[in-house]
Structure formats: C-alpha cells, structure tokens
Amino acid sequence: xxxxxxxxxxxxxxxxxxxxxxxxxxxxxxxxxxxxxxxxxxxxxxxxxxxxxxxxxxxxxxxxxxxxxxxxxxxxxxxxxxxxxxxxxxxxxxxxxxxxxxxxxxxxxxxxxxxxxxxxxxxxxxxxxxxxxxxxxxxxxxxxxxxxxxxxxxxxxxxxxxxxxxxxxxxxxxxxxxxxxxxxxxxxxxxxxxxxxxxxxxxxxxxxxxxxxxxxx
Amino acid sequence: xxxxxxxxxxxxxxxxxxxxxxxxxxxxxxxxxxxxxxxxxxxxxxxxxxxxxxxxxxxxxxxxxxxxxxxxxxxxxxxxxxxxxxxxxxxxxxxxxxxxxxxxxxxxxxxxxxxxxxxxxxxxxxxxxxxxxxxxxxxxxxxxxxxxxxxxxxxxxxxxxxxxxxxxxxxxxxxxxxxxxxxxxxxxxxxxxxxxxxxxxxxxxxxxxxxxxxxxxxxxxxxxxxxxxxxxxxxxxxxxxxxxxxxxxxxxxxxxxxxxxxxxxxxxxxxxxxxxxxxxxxxxxxxxxxxx
Numbered sequence: 462x463x464x465x466x467x468x469x470x471x472x473x474x475x476x477x478x479x480x481x482x483x484x485x486x487x488x489x490x491x492x493x494x495x496x497x498x499x500x501x502x503x504x505x506x507x508x509x510x511x512x513x514x515x516x517x518x519x520x521x522x523x524x525x526x527x528x529x530x531x532x533x534x535x536x537x538x539x540x541x542x543x544x545x546x547x548x549x550x551x552x553x554x555x556x557x558x559x560x561x562x563x564x565x566x567x568x569x570x571x572x573x574x575x576x577x578x579x580x581x582x583x584x585x586x587x588x589x590x591x592x593x594x595x596x597x598x599x600x601x602x603x604x605x606x607x608x609x610x611x612x613x614x615x616x617x618x619x620x621x622x623x624x625x626x627x628x629x630x631x632x633x634x635x636x637x638x639x640x641x642x643x644x645x646x647x648x649x650x651x652x653x654x655x656x657x658x659x660x661x662x663x664x665x666x667x668x669x670x671x672x673x674x675x676x677x678x
Numbered sequence: 679x680x681x682x683x684x685x686x687x688x689x690x691x692x693x694x695x696x697x698x699x700x701x702x703x704x705x706x707x708x709x710x711x712x713x714x715x716x717x718x719x720x721x722x723x724x725x726x727x728x729x730x731x732x733x734x735x736x737x738x739x740x741x742x743x744x745x746x747x748x749x750x751x752x753x754x755x756x757x758x759x760x761x762x763x764x765x766x767x768x769x770x771x772x773x774x775x776x777x778x779x780x781x782x783x784x785x786x787x788x789x790x791x792x793x794x795x796x797x798x799x800x801x802x803x804x805x806x807x808x809x810x811x812x813x814x815x816x817x818x819x820x821x822x823x824x825x826x827x828x829x830x831x832x833x834x835x836x837x838x839x840x841x842x843x844x845x846x847x848x849x850x851x852x853x854x855x856x857x858x859x860x861x862x863x864x865x866x867x868x869x870x871x872x873x874x875x876x877x878x879x880x881x882x883x884x885x886x887x888x889x890x891x892x893x894x895x896x897x898x899x900x901x902x903x904x905x906x907x908x909x910x911x912x913x914x915x916x917x918x919x920x921x922x923x924x925x926x927x928x929x930x931x932x933x934x935x936x937x938x939x940x941x942x943x944x945x946x947x948x949x950x951x952x953x954x955x956x957x958x959x960x961x962x963x964x965x966x967x968x969x970x
Contacts, residue, residue, distance in 0.1 A: 510880065533884075540882035550877045554687055564881050611881070 462488040462619065462650050463509070468518035470504050470674070478504040479515070480674035486652060488618070491645040493661045494654040496671035502654040505671070506623050509652075510544065511535050522619070540568065543612030543649075547624035549604040551596040557583065557607050558592040564615045582610040586640075602633025609640055613649070620644060622653045626660060638664060684891035685898060692867045696899060699863040699960075703903025703953050704910060706856030711911045711949055713849035718935055720838045727834060728803035733811050733826040735796040739767075741820035743794070749818055750796055756814055758807030760799040767792045793822065803831070853956065856903075860960025864896055868964060889965060896961025897954050904953020908946045915941070 463486040470479040479501050486492050494502050507513045508520055514528040521527075522538075530538055544550075551560050561582055565575045583592055586606040588599075596604055605625060612620060622641060626634035638653075638660055645651045655661055661668060670677045689696050737746055746764055753762040765773075770792040774780045784791075796815075800807050808826065815821050868875070878888050919930050934940060 536879075536882045536884045538882075539880060544880050550873075550880065552874055552877060554691070563878075567878075567881065567883050567887060 462486050462490070462523060463652070464519075464521040465505070465676075466519045466521070468508070468515045468520060470501075470508065470513070471516050477674050479508075482518070482671075482674060482676055484669050484676045486650060488650055489645070489648055491642065491651045491664070491666040492653070493664070493666055493668045494652060494671065495656070495658075495661060495668055499673075500671035501674040502671055503623070504674075506621060506654060509542070509621055511538060536567075540564065540615055541617050541619065543609075543615070543617040543620040545605070545608050545612050545620065545622035545625045547627035549596070549601075549608045549628075551604060551608060551611075553596050556593045556595060557588060557599070560596065560607055561610045561614055564611060568615065578614065582614055586610050600633070601628050602630070602636060605629060605633065605637050606640070609637065613644060617649070619650045620652070622651070624654055624656065626655065626657055634660060681891050681894050685895045688867050688871070688891060688895050691870055692863070695863045695866055696895075699860050699899045699957075700903045700906065702856045702859040703900050703956050704906035706852040706956060707904050707907025707949050707953050708910045708914075709852035710849045710952060711907060711945070712914075713845045715911070715915070715935055716845050717842055719933075720842060724835060724838055727831060728800075731800055731803050731808075731827055731831060733798040733800070733808070733815075733824060735798065735815045735821055736823045736825070737794040737796065738820050738822050739793055741794060745820060746794060746796065749815075749820075753796065753798060753811070753814060756807075756810050758800055758802045758804065759811065760801035762799075763797045765795045765797055767794050770795060805832075856956050857960050857963065860896060860899060860957055861963040863899075864892055864961050864964040867895065868892060892964070893958065893961045896957040896959075896964075898957070900954040900957020900960070901950055902953075903957065904950040905946070907953060908949035911949070912941065912946075 465482050465484050468479050468482045469477065471477050482501065482505070494505060496502055504513070508515060509522070509527075511527050511530060519526050519528065523541075527538060552563070558579055562575050562579045565578065570578075580592065583589055586603075586609070588594075588603060588606070591599075596607060599607065605628075609625070612622075620641065625637050625641070629637065634657065641651050641653065642664065743764075743766075750762045750764045753759060767790050771784065771790045774792065775784050798811050800811070812824055812826070815824050875888055915936060919936065923929050923931075930936060
C-alpha cells in the first residue's frame with residue numbers, strides 16, 4: 462500500500478528532515494508513527510499529502526510513485542486519502558452537514574445521494590439533529606468526529622491522521638481511536654501520527670518510531 | 679450553484695472590501711463612460727464643422743468667364759473635392775442683399791463691389807486635400823485671393839485633441855486604478871480564506887473548484903460596478919441636459935448619444951460588459967501568490 466524507499470528530505474543545508482527513511486505499510490494495516498518533535502513525522506505526512514516531494518528516494522502509494530504525479534492529478538490522489546488533523550481543519554462558516562458533504566460536492570455527486578450519505582454519517586457520529594449547526598458550537602471531540610466523518614465520506618482506502626487526539630480529553634481521544642480502529646477492521650489502511658504513549662500502547666498496533674529522520678521499529 | 683454559494687460566503691466575509699471594489703469599478707465606468715460621451719460629442723462637432731469648410735477663390739475683376747468655367751471643371755478632378763461652383767459677381771451681390779444686415783452696406787457702394795468667385799466644397803476635410811486645392815488655384819491665372827477657415831479649424835482640432843487626451847488619460851488612470859483595487863481586494867479575500875483553500879486542497883479540490891468562485895466574485899463586482907457607474911452617468915447627463923435647457927433653452931435630449939435606445943439600452947449593456955471585464959481581469963490578476 463505505502464512504501465518509503467530510501468527517502469531523503471533536506472530542508473536546509475545539513476538539516477535532514479528525513480535521512481534514508483525506508484518503511485512500508487501493507488494494505489489493511491493500522492500503523493502508529495511516533496517519535497519526538499523534529500523526528501520527521503510531519504515531513505512524512507507532508508510527503509504523503511503530496512504537499513512536498515522527496516529530494517531522493519521513492520514513495521509508492523498503491524504502486525504509484527507519488528513524486529511523479531502530474532499537478533493536475535494530485536487532487537484525484539488526495540481524494541483517495543482521508544486526512545484527519547490535530548486542529549480539525551473544519552470550515553467554520555458552514556454547517557456540519559456542509560463540512561462533511563464537501564468531498565462529495567468536489568466529486569459532483571448527486572444531491573440526493575449527498576443528502577442521504579451525509580445524514581447517515583452524522584447519525585453514526587452521534588450528531589443527529591445538529592446538521593445545521595456551525596462547528597463553533599461543537600466540543601473538541603465533536604469537531605474531530607465531524608473531521609473524521611468528512612475524511613471517510615468518500616470511502617478512501619487509506620486514512621492518515623496527524624495527532625488526531627492531540628486536542629482532546631481522554632474519553633474523546635479514545636472514542637476517536639475506536640472509530641479509526643473500526644474503520645481499519647472494515648479494511649481501511651490507517652496511519653496515525655501520535656505522541657500519546659498510553660493510546661499507542663493500549664491500541665496494540667504496529668509502531669514505526671522515527672528518530673532524526675530514520676525509522677526505528 | 680456551488681460556486682454561487684462560495685461567492686456569497688466571500689461577500690459575507692469581506693462585505694466592506696466588496697463595497698470598495700464595486701465602488702471603484704463604478705467610478706472607473708463613470709470616468710470611461712464620460713470619456714466616451716465627451717469623445718463622441720467632440721468628434722460629432724468636428725465633423726459638423728469640417729463639413730462646413732469651403733474654399734472660396736476670388737478672381738480678378740474682368741477675368742474671362744470661359745477660363746473660369748474651365749478652372750471649375752479642372753478643380754472638380756482634385757482628390758477629396760465634393761463640388762465646385764462658379765459664383766458670378768452678380769449672383770454674389772444678389773445673395774448678399776437678401777441678408778437684411780448686408781443690404782444697406784451693399785447699397786452704400788456705387789455698383790457691385792464683389793468679384794467673381796469659385797466655391798469649393800470638400801468631401802473629406804484633411805490638411806492634404808486643403809493644401810491640394812490651394813496649390814491648384816495658386817498656380818492659376820486670374821486668382822486674386824484664396825480664403826478658407828483652415829487656421830480656425832486647425833486650432834479647434836488642436837483644442838479638441840487636447841481635451842480628448844486629458845479625458846482619455848483620466849479614463850485610463852481610473853480603469854487601471856479599478857483593475858488594481860479589484861485585484862488587490864480579491865487577493866485580500868483569497869488571503870482571508872487561505873485556511874479554507876488549504877482545506878479544500880487537502881480534501882482533493884481541483885484548482886478550478888478553488889479559483890472559479892473568486893473569478894465569479896470579480897465578475898459580480900464588475901457587473902454591479904458597471905451598472906452603478908452607468909446609473910451615475912445617466913443621472914449626471916440628465917441633470918446637465920435639464921440645466922442647459924433651463925439656462926439656455928437648448929435641448930440636447932434628442933442628440934443621438936442620449937436617445938433612450940442608445941443611452942438606456944446599448945450604453946447600459948456596454949457599461950455592464952466593461953465593468954464585468956474589469957472585474958474579470960482584476961480577479962485573474964489576483965490569482966498569483968496564494969494559488970502557487
């Protein structure tokens with residue numbers, strides 16, 4: 462599914478964000494990416510978002526070298542990945558319904574299908590009846606649930622979550638991790654960057670630990 | 679529909695800046711429309727004045743009428759000449775005394791003081807045509823004097839050209855200013871929504887999905903600005919026409935530029951099109967930094 466092959470990323474002279482990083486994630490796996498600040502987790506995610514490209518090495522996602530994706534193909538690549546961020550990255554000037562519906566709108570999905578699919582998703586995250594509420598009025602946990610619902614609304618084969626529990630209390634953090642686990646059990650490949658040792662330990666999943674841009678599994 | 683929703687959200691977020699953008703386009707359209715009206719009016723006046731330009735060639739007293747007729751026939755061959763007429767001294771005298779003011783003056787002379795003359799009407803008023811006619815008659819026997827309003831016309835054209843230049847420069851300055859203001863306001867809108875743009879990108883929005891609302895926003899600013907600019911110009915022109923009518927009794931409402939068919943329909947549509955064009959180009963110019 463994902464294969465980092467001798468990847469280097471050098472941001473400034475002599476500062477290697479990634480230093481000959483190699484690892485792979487199989488289809489259907491649940492993997493934690495851990496490590497101290499500056500270890501290279503964000504760089505890995507930026508490369509996987511295709512926000513950036515490696516200076517050396519290859520990154521294969523579903524057997525395609527994403528560094529060589531044409532700029533016009535990048536949006537289509539991103540639609541196959543569900544992104545979840547620590548700070549939710551919701552659009553605060555539109556309703557919960559509109560936030561979750563956005564990926565479907567991008568793909569010109571029929572309005573009736575959007576209506577049904579989004580309402581089902583809202584029901585699953587327990588926000589039924591609050592479809593028209595702006596994200597301002599939600600708790601941190603609810604916001605992250607909306608972000609997760611948006612990330613999976615297109616049924617992507619791969620979910621990347623960057624510190625998804627970083628702004629949440631223990632109960633909400635655990636709920637989010639449970640939802641990610643359920644998605645994984647349904648066949649979705651999940652990669653989570655996390656500092657939270659307790660959650661990483663309790664989940665009992667494979668861990669890729671990064672230190673100074675290298676993988677230490 | 680989706681794009682209109684995005685445009686509406688942009689308007690909501692940047693209501694004051696949107697008003698500034700619409701207002702600037704309205705002023706630019708007012709200036710450009712004013713320039714167009716002034717330019718057309720001046721061209722109309724020049725054409726009318728030019729059409730009245732005649733070259734009058736006075737002949738020596740007693741010049742052979744047959745030679746004069748020959749001169750008339752030859753002059754008709756000159757490029758740009760519309761008509762050439764021989765006016766005998768008797769015809770000239772009869773014309774003069776028809777004018778009550780001239781009647782007494784002419785009667786004070788012993789006999790007819792007027793010479794035979796040839797009147798040349800020009801088809802196209804140009805310096806070259808005029809010079810050709812003057813050169814032709816200067817080289818002929820029997821010509822005493824050649825008169826034409828050339829110097830006055832040249833002065834008028836110079837003044838009109840200067841006015842057109844000044845108004846034109848003002849129009850261009852307003853248009854460029856409008857373009858910059860619209861461009862910068864849309865750039866600010868883009869800046870204000872940079873986080874949203876980032877989110878759109880992350881969830882797989884195409885560039886057109888992100889950019890088109892900003893372009894539509896520019897066009898809507900331009901559409902509204904163009905309409906308001908036309909409305910201002912319409913009001914100003916009507917106030918001026920009424921004032922001139924009151925002060926001088928002259929009625930310009932029938933002038934072709936101010937007829938309803940032209941000023942209310944064609945001019946309005948052109949103003950809206952020009953405003954929308956300004957908005958569109960302003961939006962396209964703004965699509966730089968934040969979209970890289």
